[in-house]
Amino acid sequence: MNIKMAKELNILLLGQTGVGKSTMINFLVNLCTYSSFDDALGKPVKFVIPTSFKVYPKGIKGHEIKLGDPDENEDLTKLTQSHTQKPKIYKISHSDFILNIIDVPGIGDTRGTLIDEYNTKIILDTVALFEKLHGICILLHSDRDKLDLMYIYCMNELLLHLHNEAAPNILFIFTHATRCDFTPGDANEVLTDYLKELKDKKGIVINNEEENLFSIDSESFRYLAAYNQVPEYQNMESNQYRSSWEQSLKAFQAIYKRIISVNPHSVINTLSINEARAMIISLMGPLATVTALIEDNYAHYEQNIDDIIKKLTNNLLITDYTIELNKLDYPKTVCTAKKCISVEKSTDGNFVTFYKQICHARCYLKNVPLEHFPEPALKDCAAMRRE
Numbered sequence: 113m114n115i116k117m118a119k120e121l122n123i124l125l126l127g128q129t130g131v132g133k134s135t136m137i138n139f140l141v142n143l144c145t146y147s148s149f150d151d152a153l154g155k156p157v158k159f160v161i162p163t164s165f166k167v168y169p170k171g172i173k174g175h176e177i178k179l180g181d182p183d184e185n186e187d188l189t190k191l192t193q194s195h196t197q198k199p200k201i202y203k204i205s206h207s208d209f210i211l212n213i214i215d216v217p218g219i220g221d222t223r224g225t226l227i228d229e230y231n232t233k234i235i236l237d238t239v240a241l242f243e244k245l246h247g248i249c250i251l252l253h254s255d256r257d258k259l260d261l262m263y264i265y266c267m268n269e270l271l272l273h274l275h276n277e278a279a280p281n282i283l284f285i286f287t288h289a290t291r292c293d294f295t296p297g298d299a300n301e302v303l304t305d306y307l308k309e310l311k312d313k314k315g316i317v318i319n320n321e322e323e324n325l326f327s328i329d330s331e332s333f334r335y336l337a338a339y340n341q342v343p344e345y346q347n348m349e350s351n352q353y354r355s356s357w358e359q360s361l362k363a364f365q366a367i368y369k370r371i372i373s374v375n376p377h378s379v380i381n382t383l384s385i386n387e388a389r390a391m392i393i394s395l396m397g398p399l400a401t402v403t404a405l406i407e408d409n410y411a412h413y414e415q416n417i418d419d420i421i422k423k424l425t426n427n428l429l430i431t432d433y434t435i436e437l438n439k440l441d442y443p444k445t446v447c448t449a450k451k452c453i454s455v456e457k458s459t460d461g462n463f464v465t466f467y468k469q470i471c472h473a474r475c476y477l478k479n480v481p482l483e484h485f486p487e488p489a490l491k492d493c494a495a496m497r498r499e
């Protein structure tokens with residue numbers, strides 16, 4: 113690979129399981145090691161991630177190609193299941209640049225969505241080791257031609273965990289690109305539809321313009337490995353793979369140029385939206401319980417409101433009162449001080465003075481004008497005498 117740079121770049125690979133993330137890293141190591149396809153042909157194939165796959169040079173009985181032994185991070189027991197178990201950082205050094213590539217378990221794990229949730233968490237934990245991400249590569253299989261639920265699920269899982277500011281750092285890389293002559297083909301139309309929906313429904317704008325779309329095919333890497341392990345491959349026409357190597361090399365050079373042309377993404381932004389998201393998710397349970405309790409109480413209250421009013425009414429010491437005026441046939445001596453009277457409304461609607469302090473319950477004085485104050489004749493009342 114002939115790119116003049118001396119920069120350290122952090123690159124995150126994301127994509128559905130089986131799309132070719134780990135293979136792309138191995139392929140890149142060979143592109144950085146050998147000067148051309150012909151230089152690599154027949155020499156040991158380089159790999160940093162153990163891998164195994166089947167090739168079918170003749171009929172249905174395939175040959176298993178193995179590079180390295182499976183380790184705890186690459187589960188190669190079954191070709192049909194997800195391989196990469198945990199995110200891992202691979203350092204690829206070249207005289208001109210150093211790439212820290214984060215390979216991650218794929219979304220859409222064959223063991224189910226709970227594993228995806230766990231994987232997302234451990235991917236973010238690994239990303240947190242870096243301050244900046246220069247490139248976020250989303251790998252898509254170039255034969256995807258439908259915007260189906262799986263596609264939407266995987267893309268949501270990949271994109272909704274990224275901060276909006278990461279948008280310029282996102283690149284789309286279409287793998288298995290030979291089938292579309294190294295163009296994104298129909299898969300880009302599906303991507304366009306998805307990104308339009310993302311913009312309309314969630315207001316997230318991510319471009320898929322020529323400058324962030326790339327096509328690669330790791331088949332030449334597979335061919336080189338098979339060439340060393342399966343005799344039939346040595347007599348096979350290799351032009352297709354030579355061309356595939358060269359076209360992929362050009363794509364990697366374009367990817368590199370794109371990554372160094374944009375400002376790196378501050379990882380803290382992506383981590384903080386994910387912390388907020390985790391907090392919201394952890395609050396959802398308690399909030400749902402509280403909401404249910406409130407609704408329950410409200411329904412209960414509506415049902416029992418009449419009973420409650422009745423019970424409260426029965427417990428009141430004074431429910432209500434009315435004032436009826438009865439004229440006495442004898443006078444009483446009362447106190448007219450402000451604190452000893454109140455003004456109340458009688459049943460006939462008139463206001464009457466209510467004398468709370470009775471000084472003499474029955475006054476026998478004669479010729480004292482009634483309801484008169486101050487009244488000097490009252491000085492002879494027994495109430496006054498007592499004083």
Ligand SMILES: Nc1nc2c(ncn2[C@@H]2O[C@H](COP(=O)(O)OP(=O)(O)OP(=O)(O)O)[C@@H](O)[C@H]2O)c(=O)[nH]1
Nearest residue numbers: 129130131132133134135165194195196218288330
């Ligand atoms: N022909 C062809 N085969 C590919 C390409 N990329 C990957 N493969 C094969 O596809 C299979 C899955 O590739 P992996 O690299 O393990 O995929 P992955 O995205 O790392 O998958 P997980 O680790 O499960 O997330 C392997 O058999 C690869 O050899 C490609 O561009 N062309």
Ligand SMILES: [Mg+2]
Nearest residue numbers: 133134195196
């Ligand atoms: Mg992998």
